[in-house]
Amino acid sequence: MRTSYSALNTFKQCPQKFKFQIIDKIKAPRSPEALFGSSVHEAMKFMFSHDPLFPTLDEVLGHFSENWKVALNKTSGLAQELAQVYEESGRGMLKNFYKNNPPWNFSVVDTESHFEVLLPDEKGQNHVLAGIIDRVDKIGEGEYEIIDYKTSRRLPSQEAADADFQMSLYHMALMRRWPGTDPAKIKLSLYFLKHNEKISSARSKEALEATREAVLKTIREIEQKIAKNDFPPNVSKLCDYCPYKQICPAWKHLYKKEEQNFDETKLQEALKEYFEIKSVDSKNEDRLAELQTAIKSYMEANKLDRVFDERGYYISKKLQQRFKYDFDKVKEILTAAGLENEWQKIFEADDKKLKIILKTLSPTLRARIESQKILSKEFTVLSASSKPVKK
Numbered sequence: 001m002r003t004s005y006s007a008l009n010t011f012k013q014c015p016q017k018f019k020f021q022i023i024d025k026i027k028a029p030r031s032p033e034a035l036f037g038s039s040v041h042e043a044m045k046f047m048f049s050h051d052p053l054f055p056t057l058d059e060v061l062g063h064f065s066e067n068w069k070v071a072l073n074k075t076s077g078l079a080q081e082l083a084q085v086y087e088e089s090g091r092g093m094l095k096n097f098y099k100n101n102p103p104w105n106f107s108v109v110d111t112e113s114h115f116e117v118l119l120p121d122e123k124g125q126n127h128v129l130a131g132i133i134d135r136v137d138k139i140g141e142g143e144y145e146i147i148d149y150k151t152s153r154r155l156p157s158q159e160a161a162d163a164d165f166q167m168s169l170y171h172m173a174l175m176r177r178w179p180g181t182d183p184a185k186i187k188l189s190l191y192f193l194k195h196n197e198k199i200s201s202a203r204s205k206e207a208l209e210a211t212r213e214a215v216l217k218t219i220r221e222i223e224q225k226i227a228k229n230d231f232p233p234n235v236s237k238l239c240d241y242c243p244y245k246q247i248c249p250a251w252k253h254l255y256k257k258e259e260q261n262f263d264e265t266k267l268q269e270a271l272k273e274y275f276e277i278k279s280v281d282s283k284n285e286d287r288l289a290e291l292q293t294a295i296k297s298y299m300e301a302n303k304l305d306r307v308f309d310e311r312g313y314y315i316s317k318k319l320q321q322r323f324k325y326d327f328d329k330v331k332e333i334l335t336a337a338g339l340e341n342e343w344q345k346i347f348e349a350d351d352k353k354l355k356i357i358l359k360t361l362s363p364t365l366r367a368r369i370e371s372q373k374i375l376s377k378e379f380t381v382l383s384a385s386s387k388p389v390k391k
């Protein structure tokens with residue numbers, strides 16, 4: 001299995017969410033918090049890039065504001081005032097960070113560092129754990145610091161940081177990358193940008209083995225759930241931030257009210273309105289066609305290319321041309337260029353062409369071909385009658 005910290009974390013948080021997101025791959029819009037976090041992370045990466053000089057604070061802030069603008073286009077309906085609050089908060093975090101951590105003071109080895117760790121299990125099956133580490137610094141001879149930026153408000157205890165699973169995974173990933181490193185010499189830091197606080201911890205050699213075991217245990221649990229197709233929802237405070245709440249079995253009844261209230265009376269109203277609109281539409285279509293004919297005749301008789309109404313709206317006459325290819329010539333050109341295969345592709349089987357030919361065949365031949373049809377797609381459509389039935 002190929003997995004990541006975020007997938008394992010989602011599974012632990014809620015198996016149902018894991019199913020929606022990882023197995024069914026149901027796309028969900030990213031929350032404003034997630035987009036804000038990405039924009040801040042992108043600005044942090046930019047801050048530590050130098051070509052040849054590090055960017056100034058103004059450049060970092062400009063980079064962030066630009067990214068935040070782009071991110072805003074991906075959120076639906078975030079109020080302008082709220083978007084501004086986010087932007088100011090991000091700029092504040094970056095200003096504070098830059099002031100306290102001028103980028104030239106650090107020996108940065110990598111930013112947004114991709115890793116893949118191969119984890120064989122006891123059955124000899126290989127699993128891959130992939131992820132991205134925000135920043136890796138060299139802090140001494142054979143000593144490194146892994147830094148993960150957090151934009152959340154919540155500041156964890158030292159105890160929680162010592163047991164943080166994400167940092168344990170990053171520790172394991174770095175140890176795989178540089179096996180000669182002393183595991184205790186890798187500093188693991190969570191940097192809380194809102195509070196400008198860094199909480200650091202370390203992991204022992206024994207902790208490395210425990211991390212590997214914990215990952216494999218979760219992978220085993222996921223495999224069992226997949227085999228049984230059993231992904232129960234785990235209702236918690238986090239449901240309020242879950243993009244799948246409306247389709248989640250634990251919550252969807254709350255969103256069904258509209259549908260359930262659609263009773264016989266509402267159905268009759270909907271049908272009445274549907275047929276009224278449809279009838280107006282077809283009357284409009286007929287009338288539009290009549291008007292077009294009259295206007296066209298007037299323009300032709302008066303040799304006009306454009307006519308205006310009193311408000312300035314206008315109708316233009318445009319000559320439209322349709323062309324068709326001379327296939328004998330196309331064949332000649334493609335064959336001469338040695339592209340017979342391309343020519344053959346033009347004649348590939350086509351349902352529409354077959355339907356035209358079928359009409360010309362004998363009933364027996366047609367029946368034989370029809371019996372070879374296979375169902376390729378099934379869907380429901382509504383079709384409305386054009387006349388009422390007599391009751």
Ligand code: SF4
Pocket residue numbers: 014015016017233234235236238239242243244245248249250251
């Ligand atoms: S709404 Fe809650 S229970 Fe449902 S999938 Fe999301 S996190 Fe799980």
